[in-house]
Amino acid sequence: MSMPHVRTLACTLCGAEYDPEQVVYTCPEHDGLAGILEVVYDYDVIAESFDVDLDGNIRSQWKYEAFLPVDEEAEVVSLGEGGTDLFDAPNLSESLGVDVLVKDDGRNPTGCFKDRASSIAVTKARHAGRDVITCASTGNAAASLAGYSARGGLDCRIFVPGEAPPEKLAQPLVYGADVLAVEGTYDEAYDLCVEVTESYGWYNRNAAINPFQVEGKRTVGHELAEQTRREVPDWVVFSMGDGCTIAGAWKGFREFHELGYVEEVPRMLGVQAEGAAAIHDAFHDHADADAVAETVADSIAVGRPRNTVKACRALEESDGTSVLVSDEEILDAEARLGRTEGIYAEPAGAAPVAGVERALAEGVIEPDETVVVAVTGFGLKDSESARAAAGDATSIAPDIEAVRSRYEPDETGGTRV
Structure with a gap:
C-alpha cells in the first residue's frame, strides 16, 4: 500500500503518532474513545500532484483526490458525491436581513452530506480486503454507507436507535443493509457498534472515531474555498452533532488558504439544538451537559459527541463561535428555506438558517456581513x-366553488386566504 502524501496519524490529545497504513481508530493511551486521531499530510507532495484549476467546475469531490487519504492503487468507490451547488438566496437573504448563500449538500447521491465520508470508507475498506463494514447512525450515515456498500460489493451492518425516522431506515434496507434497531439512544447504538467492531473485526465507518472519514467531509471546505475564492464569506455555518463535519469543513478551507489558493478564510459558526448542546457547552466553558440528547433534528441528536476537540478547535482557530436554537426555530427555518428558495432540508440541514437568525439577534453576525449556510440533508x-x-x-370539496371561496376577493376587496 502507498499513501506518500499522508505523513502520520496523530492523537489530538497527546500527539502520539501511528502508521496511517494500518487500521487504527483511536489512540490507546487514553481511556475509551477519547484519543481521537488526526490525519497529518505532506503538503509538498500534495501540491506536486494537485491540478490547481479553480474554475468552479467541480464534478465531484474526487477533483481533490490529491488531498484524500486513499492508496494510490485503490479503486475508488463513487456515486458522484460532492460538487454540490452554491446557490444565491435573495429571498432568504431578505427574510433574514443578511446576505446569504446556500451550499446544498442534500443533493448528494443518497441525499446527505455523509456521502463524502462514505465514499472514502468503502474505498478504504475494500482496498484493505474487508468484507463487512459497519457504523452507528441516527439514519443518514446508515443510508449513505449502505448505498456505497452496495456499490462496492461489501456487506453492510448498521446500528440505529430504535426511534430513528422510518424514512431513514427504509433507505438502507432498500440498499440491502442489515439494519439493527437498538432499543436505546444513539449513544448506546454507537457504543454497541464499537464493541462489535472490536469483537468481529468489521471495518468501522463511524466518522467520530475513524480518522479518515473527516477527511472526506473536508472536501466541502475545498469546494467552498473554490466557489467563493473571489469573495470569501465572513461566515460559514454548519449544524453540529458529533462535531466532525464542521471540523472537516474548516480543515479543508484552511488548507486552501495555507497553500495560497485563496486569500482569506471565513469564521465558522456551529449550530446546535438546545436539547443536544454538548459541543456548544464545551466551547463556552459551561457545565457538563446532560448526555441524553432530545431534539427534532435527529441527525444532530448526539449526547456525547466524540469529536468535540476537533469541533472546538475549528471554532477557535477560525475566530468563530456557536449558538443554540430551539426545535421550534429549527422547524420554522425548515419551512422558511423551502418557501423562500425552494430548498427542501431535513431539520438538521435547516438548523444553520435558524442559527443565522439567532446569531443576528445576539449581535454575533452583523447585517452587513456575508454568510454561507450548509444544508446537510434532504x-x-x-x-x-x-x-x-x-x-x-x-x-x-370537489367543485370550483370551493376554490372560488378560497381565492376570489371577498366583499371587502381582499382575498379570502
Missing part, C-alpha cells in the same frame, strides 16, 4: 418533521 429524510414545519394539505 427533506424527504424526515417527512414527519416537514409536516410539523409546514402543516398539512387543505381539504376542499
